[in-house]
Amino acid sequence: DTEVTQTPKHLVMGMTNKKSLKCEQHMGHRAMYWYKQKAKKPPELMFVYSYEKLSINESVPSRFSPECPNSSLLNLHLHALQPEDSALYLCASSLPGRPEFKYFGPGTRLTVL
Amino acid sequence: AQKVTQAQTEISVVEKEDVTLDCVYETRDTTYYLFWYKQPPSGELVFLIRRNSFDEQNEISGRYSWNFQKSTSSFNFTITASQVVDSAVYFCALSEAYLQGAQKLVFGQGTRLTINP
Numbered sequence: 314d315t316e317v318t319q320t321p322k323h324l325v326m327g328m329t330n331k332k333s334l335k336c337e338q339h340m341g342h343r344a345m346y347w348y349k350q351k352a353k354k355p356p357e358l359m360f361v362y363s364y365e366k367l368s369i370n371e372s373v374p375s376r377f378s379p380e381c382p383n384s385s386l387l388n389l390h391l392h393a394l395q396p397e398d399s400a401l402y403l404c405a406s407s408l409p410g411r412p413e414f415k416y417f418g419p420g421t422r423l424t425v426l
Numbered sequence: 427a428q429k430v431t432q433a434q435t436e437i438s439v440v441e442k443e444d445v446t447l448d449c450v451y452e453t454r455d456t457t458y459y460l461f462w463y464k465q466p467p468s469g470e471l472v473f474l475i476r477r478n479s480f481d482e483q484n485e486i487s488g489r490y491s492w493n494f495q496k497s498t499s500s501f502n503f504t505i506t507a508s509q510v511v512d513s514a515v516y517f518c519a520l521s522e523a524y525l526q527g528a529q530k531l532v533f534g535q536g537t538r539l540t541i542n543p
Binding site for chain 2: 344353354355356357358361369401403407415416417418419420422
């Protein structure tokens with residue numbers, strides 16, 4: 314099973330809402346990532362978890378809160394977002410130390426009203 | 427810092443033409459990986475190829491081929507006999523060195539390819 318799944322596919326939320334994005338993989342990958350992609354731009358790394366510990370935070374605002382409850386699951390909790398946070402959020406996973414094997418999920422398209 | 431440059435922002439060709447997408451990269455690492463991804467309008471990043479820095483062999487896969495040249499730091503991608511379904515945004519990417527067991531992909535700005543019938 315070489316698949317990364319993400320839910321929901323689409324999400325519309327208001328600036329006062331709290332929501333969460335979910336990412337799951339069952340490939341035994343111990344590195345998991347969140348990328349953000351604005352329209353007509355390349356993906357940009359937000360967070361990296363390695364062995365369930367946050368190893369990289371690319372100076373992301375605190376209104377984005379990642380969580381890795383176990384080796385298969387990665388969440389991104391959203392709170393008090395701004396309209397400029399509207400984007401495609403991509404999850405990815407890889408084997409630590411094996412960058413040649415990195416898999417992306419289909420993404421969650423987020424719209425903040 | 428590592429950098430990937432895709433100088434072609436948009437390319438438009440007629441179906442059945444050959445088209446080459448350029449990618450130039452910068453890195454100080456001796457070990458690195460290069461990737462090409464396709465992103466159709468649906469948004470999913472579709473993996474096309476990866477190449478490590480020690481393997482300069484060119485590769486052909488059906489209508490796709492890749493030309494990796496370390497001497498010019500280029501990793502170009504050619505589609506032969508293009509089809510409308512090839513229309514998408516194509517990203518070239520470079521992996522940075524390992525960071526606590528994980529790695530970061532640095533993407534180029536992407537090339538929007540439109541194949542017209």
